[in-house]
Amino acid sequence: DGKYTVSLIEGDGIGPEISQSVKDIFSAANAPVKWETISVDPVFKDGKQSIPDDAIASITRNYVALKGPLATPIGKGHVSLNLTLRRTFNLFANVRPCKSIQGYKTPYDNVDTVLIRENTEGEYSGIEHVVVDGVVQSIKLITRDASERVLRFAFQYAQDIGRLKVRAVHKATIMKMSDGLFLSCANEIAKDYPNVEFDAELLDNACLKIVSDPTPYNDKVLVMPNLYGDILSDMCAGLIGGLGLTPSGNIGDECSIFEAVHGSAPDIAGKGLANPTALLLSSIMMLQHMGLTEHASRIQAAIFKTLAEGKTITGDLGGKAKTHEYAEAVIKNL
Ligand code: IPM
Numbered sequence: 001d002g003k004y005t006v007s008l009i010e011g012d013g014i015g016p017e018i019s020q021s022v023k024d025i026f027s028a029a030n031a032p033v034k035w036e037t038i039s040v041d042p043v044f045k046d047g048k049q050s051i052p053d054d055a056i057a058s059i060t061r062n063y064v065a066l067k068g069p070l071a072t073p074i075g076k077g078h079v080s081l082n083l084t085l086r087r088t089f090n091l092f093a094n095v096r097p098c099k100s101i102q103g104y105k106t107p108y109d110n111v112d113t114v115l116i117r118e119n120t121e122g123e124y125s126g127i128e129h130v131v132v133d134g135v136v137q138s139i140k141l142i143t144r145d146a147s148e149r150v151l152r153f154a155f156q157y158a159q160d161i162g163r164l165k166v167r168a169v170h171k172a173t174i175m176k177m178s179d180g181l182f183l184s185c186a187n188e189i190a191k192d193y194p195n196v197e198f199d200a201e202l203l204d205n206a207c208l209k210i211v212s213d214p215t216p217y218n219d220k221v222l223v224m225p226n227l228y229g230d231i232l233s234d235m236c237a238g239l240i241g242g243l244g245l246t247p248s249g250n251i252g253d254e255c256s257i258f259e260a261v262h263g264s265a266p267d268i269a270g271k272g273l274a275n276p277t278a279l280l281l282s283s284i285m286m287l288q289h290m291g292l293t294e295h296a297s298r299i300q301a302a303i304f305k306t307l308a309e310g311k312t313i314t315g316d317l318g319g320k321a322k323t324h325e326y327a328e329a330v331i332k333n334l
């Protein structure tokens with residue numbers, strides 16, 4: 001039928017409601033996407049947490065998935081399912097564009113940066129143990145392979161989007177060996193991209209500078225180890241209005257999963273109050289990734305128009321609209 005099948009993980013809490021908005025807007029826009037809804041409720045294989053075989057098969061078959069929020073337990077218990085997904089499919093690069101939304105006012109009106117986060121190792125390796133009572137070790141694992149892979153991706157990405165400046169963000173003054181390796185890989189890979197300007201900046205300095213004035217970061221692609229990217233991407237999201245407005249894509253060699261970075265918001269789940277924008281913008285990244293650029297642009301323009309009009313926006317943005325009213329307004333603006 002000329003449609004592309006995409007795996008859909010609706011997620012927990014507000015996940016199903018915001019997924020419904022994406023589905024409604026996609027069908028109104030005649031986006032050639034057929035959804036295959038899958039559950040990733042964890043299963044255990046040899047005592048190890050995994051995602052169900054049919055979910056793995058679906059994503060492997062379709063190459064592309066869209067994912068709502070999955071609740072992550074704090075402290076003891078299962079590994080975050082979010083991480084299990086990233087690991088299972090070896091989604092090594094996490095792309096997080098952060099761009100001001102015209103019409104949605106924050107103290108910063110001109111943010112337009114892209115963060116690329118190493119997505120498989122670092123402090124997220126899950127290697128932790130008790131040394132003796134009261135003393136624990138969490139291993140930050142940095143490998144040349146994973147560093148080179150994400151750095152190469154970042155340079156390639158910079159070239160593809162015509163933003164010919166890559167900056168590595170690190171803390172090699174303290175993490176001398178791990179970030180030192182990441183940084184030396186960056187210097188090496190940079191040589192393969194002579195047309196891309198390369199430099200590096202300490203993480204703390206980058207935080208200070210970007211909240212003071214984000215504009216010098218506008219023409220750059222920032223690339224960094226996993227945990228730094230987690231934190232810095234939330235900080236950048238804060239500049240433009242929060243996690244309700246920022247998209248994200250987990251990219252691998254075989255498949256990719258596009259997801260909203262915010263939580264499952266159990267307090268408002270089922271009430272029709274959630275803001276689907278982050279998931280929508282992630283679904284637009286997904287369309288672009290699939291080469292469906294016309295549909296992507298059309299839906300994106302309708303979202304931005306709706307946000308700029310400001311009459312039909314959700315509570316988190318200071319409006320009164322229900323989730324479905326916002327989606328209907330976007331559809332009108334298509
Ligand atoms: C994110 C989230 C995840 C992370 C959580 C949910 C495991 O905060 O995608 O940034 O820490 O990577």
Ligand code: MN
Nearest residue numbers: 230231234261
């Ligand atoms: Mn995060």
